[in-house]
Amino acid sequence: MIRTTGLTRHFVGKKETVEAVRGISLDIGDGELVALLGPNGAGKSTTLRMLTTLLPPTSGTATVAGFDTTTDPEEVRRRIGYVGQGTGGGANQFVLDELLCQGRCYGLGRRDSATRAAELVEVLDLGAVTGRKVSTLSGGQKRRLDIALGLVHRPGLLFLDEPSTGMDPQNRANLWEHILRLREQLGTTIVLTTHYLEEADSMAERVIVIDHGTVIADDTSAALKADLAGDMITMRLADPAQVDQAVRLPGWLTAAVEVDGPTVIVRTADGDVVLPRLLRHLDSVGVQVRSVDLARPTLDDVFLALTGRSLRETGAAAA
Ligand SMILES: Nc1ncnc2c1ncn2[C@@H]1O[C@H](COP(=O)(O)OP(=O)(O)O)[C@@H](O)[C@H]1O
Numbered sequence: 001m002i003r004t005t006g007l008t009r010h011f012v013g014k015k016e017t018v019e020a021v022r023g024i025s026l027d028i029g030d031g032e033l034v035a036l037l038g039p040n041g042a043g044k045s046t047t048l049r050m051l052t053t054l055l056p057p058t059s060g061t062a063t064v065a066g067f068d069t070t071t072d073p074e075e076v077r078r079r080i081g082y083v084g085q086g087t088g089g090g091a092n093q094f095v096l097d098e099l100l101c102q103g104r105c106y107g108l109g110r111r112d113s114a115t116r117a118a119e120l121v122e123v124l125d126l127g128a129v130t131g132r133k134v135s136t137l138s139g140g141q142k143r144r145l146d147i148a149l150g151l152v153h154r155p156g157l158l159f160l161d162e163p164s165t166g167m168d169p170q171n172r173a174n175l176w177e178h179i180l181r182l183r184e185q186l187g188t189t190i191v192l193t194t195h196y197l198e199e200a201d202s203m204a205e206r207v208i209v210i211d212h213g214t215v216i217a218d219d220t221s222a223a224l225k226a227d228l229a230g231d232m233i234t235m236r237l238a239d240p241a242q243v244d245q246a247v248r249l250p251g252w253l254t255a256a257v258e259v260d261g262p263t264v265i266v267r268t269a270d271g272d273v274v275l276p277r278l279l280r281h282l283d284s285v286g287v288q289v290r291s292v293d294l295a296r297p298t299l300d301d302v303f304l305a306l307t308g309r310s311l312r313e314t315g316a317a318a319a
């Protein structure tokens, strides 16, 4: 569905040149649900704007839905839906008119536009607001309308730029339910950007971490966490004198060990499997463990391991 090679975009200003995207190469298959995760300013929107033909790349190439974004932009646009970071509906227009108009703009007949609008109103739960002006909608309703507008022409490929930013948790959960249902029903390929760790974690099958305009990791969330952060087993010993014995790991276990007073921290993959075996081992050598805690890593631990910075602390997560 998407293939890019060395996709690059510089913004040349009077005082400085911003290297927003610095050579991104991607391969995204039919039907994938991919999240581009990164802090504010990482280059996510710029990447999406190049993929949707809104912005020409400085260098590199992108093929989207089988067509080159630079030489065949119209063919690309015919096949994609794009929901940008800002709202798309005209403030003084009525919700239903916006949907019908969008359908007609994409070449749907009068009747087909009406059917399609009705379908999307149903799917995106907009029934209560079809007769209202866009300016009177709540943030969540506006966002749902944006997504409906992006889907009117049944694109096989949908780009969503920070779809749930500014929504309350309930609205966000609803939106996600809608998006996942659409995908189930229509098999849509979805590429979204987010700076919400939880969103990337729970929704996307594949997470592409972007920082300073480059891809720094690309895998399933589970694999990223297992490879980069590992699980953390924290054990408090009953007798601090037994710490020396506790840190002598059994031969079957490869792990990093830290000691903090009577507390022994073991970092390893597959912590859930390791933990009971490790406790049996310690028991057999006479080490008494008073309490134990298993922490699975988050995508923020992954980002920290990759960049030395916390994504939560870049200010993005608070936005
Ligand atoms: N039109 C523009 N002119 C100049 N700089 C821009 C423009 N658009 C984006 N940038 C800069 O490019 C970088 C990446 O921006 P963007 O792609 O919007 O990041 P993200 O969507 O990940 O927050 C930022 O430093 C931003 O200020």
Ligand SMILES: [Mg+2]
Pocket (backbone or CB within 6 Å): 044, 045, 046, 085, 161, 162
């Ligand atoms: Mg952005």
